[in-house]
Amino acid sequence: MQRYDIVVVGAGPAGLSFARAASAEARVLVCEMQASVGGNTFSTWLPRDALPGELARAVVQRTKEVKVRGPKSELASRVEGVVLDWKWVVRLLALEARRRGAEIWTSSPAKELLLKEGKAVGVRLEAGSWREEVRSEVVVDASGCSSEWSGLFPRLLGRKPKPEETVFSGEHLLAGADPEDSVEFHFGSYLAPLGNGWVHPFGSGFAVAGIQGLRIHPEASLDEFVAKVRRLGRAAPVASTRGMAVDVSLESFCSDGILAIGGAGWQVLALSRGGLLQAMKAGEMAAKVVLEALTEGDVSKEGLSEYERLWRRELGPDFELERALYSALSRSWDRNVERLLEGMEREPALLRDFAALLAGVEPGRAAKKLLEVLG
Numbered sequence: 219m220q221r222y223d224i225v226v227v228g229a230g231p232a233g234l235s236f237a238r239a240a241s242a243e244a245r246v247l248v249c250e251m252q253a254s255v256g257g258n259t260f261s262t263w264l265p266r267d268a269l270p271g272e273l274a275r276a277v278v279q280r281t282k283e284v285k286v287r288g289p290k291s292e293l294a295s296r297v298e299g300v301v302l303d304w305k306w307v308v309r310l311l312a313l314e315a316r317r318r319g320a321e322i323w324t325s326s327p328a329k330e331l332l333l334k335e336g337k338a339v340g341v342r343l344e345a346g347s348w349r350e351e352v353r354s355e356v357v358v359d360a361s362g363c364s365s366e367w368s369g370l371f372p373r374l375l376g377r378k379p380k381p382e383e384t385v386f387s388g389e390h391l392l393a394g395a396d397p398e399d400s401v402e403f404h405f406g407s408y409l410a411p412l413g414n415g416w417v418h419p420f421g422s423g424f425a426v427a428g429i430q431g432l433r434i435h436p437e438a439s440l441d442e443f444v445a446k447v448r449r450l451g452r453a454a455p456v457a458s459t460r461g462m463a464v465d466v467s468l469e470s471f472c473s474d475g476i477l478a479i480g481g482a483g484w485q486v487l488a489l490s491r492g493g494l495l496q497a498m499k500a501g502e503m504a505a506k507v508v509l510e511a512l513t514e515g516d517v518s519k520e521g522l523s524e525y526e527r528l529w530r531r532e533l534g535p536d537f538e539l540e541r542a543l544y545s546a547l548s549r550s551w552d553r554n555v556e557r558l559l560e561g562m563e564r565e566p567a568l569l570r571d572f573a574a575l576l577a578g579v580e581p582g583r584a585a586k587k588l589l590e591v592l593g
C-alpha cells in the first residue's frame with residue numbers, strides 16, 4: 219500500500235492544474251485511467267486576446283473570422299482567434315506538475331473510493347490483474363464526467379445523471395479540409411436540439427468539426443453535420459473523440475477527505491457545455507484550500523468547504539449567467555437564436571462576445587449583454 223498526501227483521480231485539465239499548484243508543497247499522485255494524460259478534447263478555439271500566455275506554446279492555428287450560422291441566417295465578423303492543440307496544453311501542465319514533484323501514473327483507473335467511517339481515505343486502482351490501494355489524506359476527484367468510471371464524488375453523494383440530463387459531444391479531426399481561416403458555430407434544432415456544432419481549422423489541411431446537444435447521437439449527428447458543412451466536402455475523419463457532459467448541477471463539491479473539481483463536480487457551462495478554462499481555475503483554487511487544510515490538520519468537509527465558497531464566489535456567477543442565457547434561448551431555441559443574430563447584426567461587437575462565451579471566456583459578462591438582446 220502506498221501513501222500520499224493527496225491522490226488526484228484523472229489527468230485532465232482540472233487534475234493536472236491541481237497537481238501543478240499543489241505538488242511543490244505536498245506529496246501528490248495523479249492517477250489516470252487512460253494510457254496518456256489529457257482527457258478527451260482535441261482542440262479548443264479562443265479569441266486571440268483571451269489566450270493565456272502560458273498556453274501560447276500550444277497554438278496550432280490562427281483564425282481571422284468568426285461565423286455564426288443560425289437556422290435561417292448567418293453572420294460573419296472579423297475576430298482574431300487561435301486554435302490550441304489541447305493534448306499539448308495538458309502535456310505542458312503534466313510537465314510542470316512533474317517538475318514540481320507530482321507522480322503521474324497512466325493506465326491506472328481508480329475503481330473504488332476507499333472510505334473509513336464515512337471519510338475518504340484513498341482509492342483502489344485496478345487494471346487487469348494489477349491492483350493497488352493508495353492511501354491519502356485527501357482525494358481529489360478530477361475524473362470528469364465522460365466515462366463510466368468518472369465521478370467518484372457524485373457516486374458518493376448517490377448522484378448519477380439521468381439520460382435526459384446527459385449531453386453528448388463528438389469531434390472529428392478531418393484530413394483534406396479546406397484551410398479557411400475562420401471558426402464557425404452552427405445552431406438549429408435540425409442539427410442539435412439545445413446544442414450546437416463547430417468547425418475550425420487545425421493546422422494546414424486539417425479541420426476539427428464537433429457537435430454537442432441533448433438527445434443527439436454523437437456519431438450519427440456528427441457525420442450528418444460534417445456532410446452539411448460545405449467547406450468540409452472532401453475531408454475525411456482520421457481521428458474521433460466523444461464525451462459526455464451533464465445538464466444539471468451538484469449541490470455540493472466536497473465531503474470529508476474528498477472534493478470534486480471540473481467535470482467531476484458537474485461544473486459544466488450550460489450553453490457551451492464547455493469548461494476547460496474553468497476546470498483549470500477550479501484546480502488551482504482547490505489546491506490552495508487543500509494545502510491550507512493539510513497544514514491546519516482539518517480535511518473534514520468543513521475544512522475543505524472554503525473551496526466551495528471560493529468557487530461559488532469567483533466562478534459561480536459566470537455559470538449562473540450563462541445558464542440564464544441558455545434557459546432564455548431554450549424557451550424557443552430557433553427563434554431566439556435568430557433574435558440573437560439580429561442583435562449581433564445591429565451591434566457587431568456582440569458577435570465577438572457570443573463567440574467568447576461559446577469558448578468559455580468570461581461567459582457571465584457576455585451572457586449579461588446577450589440576455590438584454592432577448593429582453
Ligand SMILES: Cc1cc2nc3c(=O)[nH]c(=O)nc-3n(C[C@H](O)[C@H](O)[C@H](O)COP(=O)(O)OP(=O)(O)OC[C@H]3O[C@@H](n4cnc5c(N)ncnc54)[C@H](O)[C@@H]3O)c2cc1C
Nearest residue numbers: 228230231232251257328361362367461480481492493494
Ligand atoms: C468533444 C469535446 C469537445 C470539447 N470542446 C471544448 C471546448 O472547445 N472548450 C471547452 O471549454 N470545453 C470543451 N469540452 C469540455 C471539456 O472537455 C471539459 O470541460 C474539460 O475536459 C473538463 O476537464 P476535466 O479535467 O474536469 O475532465 P476531463 O478532461 O474529462 O478529464 C478527466 C480525466 O479523468 C480520467 N478518468 C476518468 N475516470 C477515471 C478513473 N476512475 N480513474 C482514473 N482516471 C479517470 C479521464 O480519462 C480523463 O483523462 C469538450 C468536450 C468534448 C467531449
